[in-house]
Structures are given as C-alpha cells and as structure tokens.
Amino acid sequence: MTTTTTTPTTRAADLSATTLLRFATAGSVDDGKSTLVGRLLHDSKSVLADQLEAVERASASRGQDGPDLALLTDGLRAEREQGITIDVAYRYFATPRRRFILADTPGHVQYTRNMVTGASTAELTVILVDARHGVVEQTRRHAAIAALLRVPHVVLAVNKMDLVDYREPVFAAIAEEFTAYATELGVLEVTAIPISALAGDNVVEPSATMDWYGGPTVLEHLETVPVGHDPAHGHARLPVQYVIRPQTAEHPDYRGYAGQIAAGVFRVGERVTVLPSGHTTTISGIDLLGRPVEAARTPQSVTLLLADDIDISRGDLIVPTEHAPSATQDIDATVCHVADQPLTVGHRVLLKHGTRTVKALVQDIPSRLTLDDLSPHPRPGQLVANDIGRVTLRTAEPLPVDAYADSRRTGSFILIDPADGTTLTAGMVGESFAAPEPVTDPAAEDGWDF
Known part of the structure; x- marks a missing residue:
C-alpha cells in the first residue's frame, strides 16, 4: 500500500x-x-x-x-x-x-x-x-x-x-x-x-x-472555458515608466528604462525604436527582478538597457523597429463616458495613453449608440454619463497608438479634465459597432493649432 x-x-x-x-x-x-x-x-x-x-x-x-x-x-x-x-x-x-x-x-x-x-x-x-x-x-x-x-x-x-x-x-x-x-x-x-x-x-x-x-x-x-491566450501575442510594446540611473561605483554608467511590458516579447540584440522621437537602437540587456535575462514578455516588469545613449523619458514607447506603429495626432475612437459632466465638441482635455499624457481637443462627436436597436444617433453634440459613442480627437503631440483590436493596452486611453483631474471618458482606438459616415466639420477646428 x-x-x-x-x-x-x-x-x-x-x-x-x-x-x-x-x-x-x-x-x-x-x-x-x-x-x-x-x-x-x-x-x-x-x-x-x-x-x-x-x-x-x-x-x-x-x-x-x-x-x-x-x-x-x-x-x-x-x-x-x-x-x-x-x-x-x-x-x-x-x-x-x-x-x-x-x-x-x-x-x-x-x-x-x-x-x-x-x-x-x-x-x-x-x-x-x-x-x-x-x-x-x-x-x-x-x-x-x-x-x-x-x-x-x-x-x-x-x-x-x-x-x-x-x-x-x-x-x-x-x-x-x-x-x-x-x-x-x-x-x-x-x-x-x-x-x-x-x-x-x-x-x-x-x-x-x-x-x-x-x-x-x-x-x-x-x-x-478556454483561456490563456498567448500573453506574448502581438507586437512588443514597453511604455517607459521610469529612467533608472543609480550612478554607483559598481555601475557608474548604468542607464535603464523601466516599465511593464504591455504586449509581446523583447529579446537582447533586437533592434528597437523609441516613439514618438523615432530614434532607433539595439537592446543590449534586459534586467528582470535584478537579474539579466535574454528575453522578457508581457506582463513582466523589466528594465531595458540600450546600446546607444539617446534621450528617453517617462511616456515614451519602446517598440520593435520592424513593427513600429505610426504616430498620429488624429484619433478616431469609441468611448464610454464615465463622468457626471458632459463631454462636448470643443472640449479641451488631457489624453492619457500608456504612461504619456498630452493635451487634446474633442473635434467631433459623430454619433452616440442607441442601445435599443444599436442604431447610431447622429451628431448628438455631447455625451453624458454612461453614454457610448464615437469621438474624433486632435492631440497636441503625436501619439503611437495601436488599434484596440490589436492591443487592449496600447489601443486604449482615458480622457481627463485638466482643471481637476477627473476621469471623463474611457476610449478604444478604432472600435465601432456601426460606424456612421464620416462628417467633416471645419468649425470643429475652433482655431486650435495642434
């Protein structure tokens, strides 16, 4: 027995x-x-x-x-x-x-x-x-x-x-x-x-x-139920959260870029691009929990060491050079409005994407979703709490956004009230149920030179 x-x-x-x-x-x-x-x-x-x-x-x-x-x-x-x-x-x-x-x-x-x-x-x-x-x-x-x-x-x-x-x-x-x-x-x-x-x-x-x-x-x-989609699926993305420079006698020239990998896998020797600057370099080392590793993947928190000394700060995005997204100032997205105060055309907001926050302008609200029959309510003028709708945004600086369908992390953002820091809206880049025909309204520019 x-x-x-x-x-x-x-x-x-x-x-x-x-x-x-x-x-x-x-x-x-x-x-x-x-x-x-x-x-x-x-x-x-x-x-x-x-x-x-x-x-x-x-x-x-x-x-x-x-x-x-x-x-x-x-x-x-x-x-x-x-x-x-x-x-x-x-x-x-x-x-x-x-x-x-x-x-x-x-x-x-x-x-x-x-x-x-x-x-x-x-x-x-x-x-x-x-x-x-x-x-x-x-x-x-x-x-x-x-x-x-x-x-x-x-x-x-x-x-x-x-x-x-x-x-x-x-x-x-x-x-x-x-x-x-x-x-x-x-x-x-x-x-x-x-x-x-x-x-x-x-x-x-x-x-x-x-x-x-x-x-x-x-x-x-x-x-x-089947779970466990490959955490390494998708192109690699690392929003930089912190620049580490200990300046100790043991590591006098140490400069690392720390953050949580949002998608994909990074490997030592890989060619990467820093966005939005567009500078390219090579990964010379990866530190994970204080130890060097050859590769790291989402959702691990790591420090990347780069071969070249280039200007990188919090809010930058490190990506594989061959899979770098295009930086843009024009964002079309579906959003869920979460604040009590309405979101209106011409609203000045802060847009937080990853670890980067930039000024933005709500150029247009093309439609609001009518939940009864899923039809778009055209040009509602504003979104109130719990509304789901389409928005067009213009940012003050280019942002390297992915489509939400490709990455739930780098394809999402939030809009913030610059006056008091209230979260206004949660957005998904490129998402749509039944997208209406695009409407161009020159008046939406409102003189903002972004």
Whole structure:
C-alpha cells in the first residue's frame, strides 16, 4: 500500500500549475448578483468559516431560516450607501481545476461606468438577467460594453428561475433575444445558463428541477472555458515608466528604462525604436527582478538597457523597429463616458495613453449608440454619463497608438479634465459597432493649432 502525503508546498505547487481566469459580473439592481457571487463562493468552498458564521448569525437575527449569501457582499453596498466611492470589488478564489479573479461590478445604472474598469482585463463576463423581467436596457448596456472591450466569452445567467416555475420557454425566449442582440454587437460566444442563485440551481451543482437543461453549471463553465491566450501575442510594446540611473561605483554608467511590458516579447540584440522621437537602437540587456535575462514578455516588469545613449523619458514607447506603429495626432475612437459632466465638441482635455499624457481637443462627436436597436444617433453634440459613442480627437503631440483590436493596452486611453483631474471618458482606438459616415466639420477646428 502506498501512502501519498500532501504538504503545503505540494498544494501551492499544484495551485500554481492551474490556469487563471479573470472574469467580471454585471447585472441590473436586484437581479441577484450579490446572491450569485455569494453562492459561487459558498458552494465552491471558498468562504472562510468565520465569514460563514457571521453570515449565519446576521441571517438568523433577521428571522431567516438559512444563511443569506448576499450578505457576503453587503459590506460593499453599505459603503456605497454611506457615499464611499467603490469602483470594482475584486475577489480571489480557486478550485482544483482553476484559479479565479472576480471583478464584482456594481449593478445600478449610476455605476455602469465602473463595468469598464472591471471588464477591461476580463476574459469572460457573466451578465445576470431576472427571469421575470428579461432583457432590459441595463442588460443591453452591459452587453455593449462587453463587446466594446472585446471580452472573448459572455455568459448569460438567467436568474430567479424559481420565480417563474422553472419554465423552459421563459429561459429560451430570454436567451434567444439576448444572443441575437449580442451577435449584432459582435460578441462571438454567448453561453446561456438558467439558474436560481438563491436555491443554488445550476450555480455549482446541476439543478434537479430543470432537467430540460443539459448544459454546464456556472462554475463548470468557468472551469472549462478556454483561456490563456498567448500573453506574448502581438507586437512588443514597453511604455517607459521610469529612467533608472543609480550612478554607483559598481555601475557608474548604468542607464535603464523601466516599465511593464504591455504586449509581446523583447529579446537582447533586437533592434528597437523609441516613439514618438523615432530614434532607433539595439537592446543590449534586459534586467528582470535584478537579474539579466535574454528575453522578457508581457506582463513582466523589466528594465531595458540600450546600446546607444539617446534621450528617453517617462511616456515614451519602446517598440520593435520592424513593427513600429505610426504616430498620429488624429484619433478616431469609441468611448464610454464615465463622468457626471458632459463631454462636448470643443472640449479641451488631457489624453492619457500608456504612461504619456498630452493635451487634446474633442473635434467631433459623430454619433452616440442607441442601445435599443444599436442604431447610431447622429451628431448628438455631447455625451453624458454612461453614454457610448464615437469621438474624433486632435492631440497636441503625436501619439503611437495601436488599434484596440490589436492591443487592449496600447489601443486604449482615458480622457481627463485638466482643471481637476477627473476621469471623463474611457476610449478604444478604432472600435465601432456601426460606424456612421464620416462628417467633416471645419468649425470643429475652433482655431486650435495642434
């Protein structure tokens, strides 16, 4: 008989060998998102004993027979009620098959803007729908943001099936409507799952009351959905965050350019170009965690050593010479407006791209997306909070931007109010649902000589 002993080191090694899935949850108010998150954590044994005991005590004090799993996230809701700003709550848990980082985004329409933050790095989005109400405007807005951010996988969780007697036609109608809408947006994969987060149906364990459904549970889908796109995919990009010059006796001539690799792979001996200056040189060394390496890839934070002494500062972008993007002062993008103050034509803003911030002018707002039928509302004149629309920008300095379809990091930007530093808008270069015909308006120049 052979006995296998599992040590903490062994468990840690097994966990590090599993894949990682980043996913976000979204849903309208009272769709049961808090209960779903609580059920997912509870049934996957990811809740600490003292946390569960606290929930059970709080539930009992309210006269409830069992634990109210939504209380696992009630602390965040209480903070919002007290006026504390919370963008996204991140939760970490794991099963034997996979590790997870969950971005739990607020459900109220007022906080739709925060879904942009939560879904910007997600590989999957779970969108909740109340089976009694079906697809509503907030559902369409969440689907539009997921499509805009190019989230590869979308799960439609039709919740509260227990309140519609677990009827298959109700689920089928909602799934058909949502899938048709998401397909028009360009979402490539939609998986619809009927659930009851309160009862636990199809969240972690299969439902005994919905035998007409033969698909995966929510957790089963999260554990098996393909992830792990090649982190080295795409042309290499390093936004320079800091210039390191220790000037010590041991390294009197050390000059390194530090930052987190946004895409691709850098190798010693590779010819690179520094943008926007256009100077070219060769990588003479790469330092990773204080040690020299021959190659480094996204998302590692590294220091590049270059063969030539050229002028490089924070905000510059180091790229392979053969795959250098063109620097431009004219940017067309789709944006999600996140500020309470409107974004208007002629608005003077700061544009932050990577580690570089430049002045910019909103030259035009050609259209705003109408979420009911995906039609563009032409020339709205302004975008208000939570609006999705097209903008044309003119920057004071050339920027080496990529298309968002090619790089989620170097194809995105934010617009900032120069007066108080408020984030106004999150933008994706070149993204569009149904781009209107371009309209040239000489008046949009407004005399700005950029």
